[in-house]
Amino acid sequence: MPCPSATMVVWAAAWLNGAAASDDFLDALGAWAEAHDVRAADDDLAARLDLPGPGPQDTPVGLALLLPALRKAGVWDGELILPVAGDVRGTGGAGDFGRAALRHGEAVVLRSAGLGLVPHTVADGVVRWTVFELGEMPPAEHLPIGEAEHGMSSAMREAASTLIDLDIAKHRPGVRAEIAETVSNRPASSWPETVPQRSLRVLQRASEVEAILWVATDDAPGGALSASATRARVDALKPLFDSVRLARRSAVAEMVRILADQAQQS
16 A cells, blocks of 8 residues: 555655755655654664664654754665565565564665664554664665556456456456545545656556455455465465555656756756
8 A cells, every 4th residue: 555655755855855845744744644753773873863762761753853864864865665575675684674664564765874764653643763774785676667567557467367267256246436445545645746747647556456456355245265266366466466566666766766856957
């Protein structure tokens, strides 16, 4: 699903490149929770960034203080990662950051400063961002947005064909309404005005496809599949789940690239 980390990556890039004010950044993150706070994962990093540490005596600070910490650390880039079991690309392995990113299913990688951010909900209406120092990271992967968009469309066709061949696809009354409700119930993300329309289109399409996936994997009452049919359905849909994650990452990366290019040209 759309996630706070995607919003963080794009709006931090906009702010760092002079395309957005700090209030714009804070307003955009406000779609995900009424309050956000920040802390560092260890005391050394806390001292370096002037942020509270992980100890019980350290009170997390508001999100507004993250921005000067990022500027101080020399951040100029950002990357969205969406790790899942079996695919932890971008996490750098099994360190503290990698484990936290996998546990919460999302994170921000700031390679230029060797930092990673992981959000998670700590209370009703409160999201906490923990800042980690990254270890050795593999080179960043680049997936052109056109290739990602094509991959998602191809995976959707193949999944539909496989489900039909397996006789798993079935008519389900009201399915269109279920999908529309799934999409509408998600937070409405806002983006800087200058980001490319193609990225926005890919993100919207990814959300729609993901809504279809969740409905497809949610058995209606009385319609539960056998264990073998369930396994076949999972196998058929996994490439499509993967393609949605890749498309979302690619669209966000394209936004960040365009924002940086615009800053260099101004």
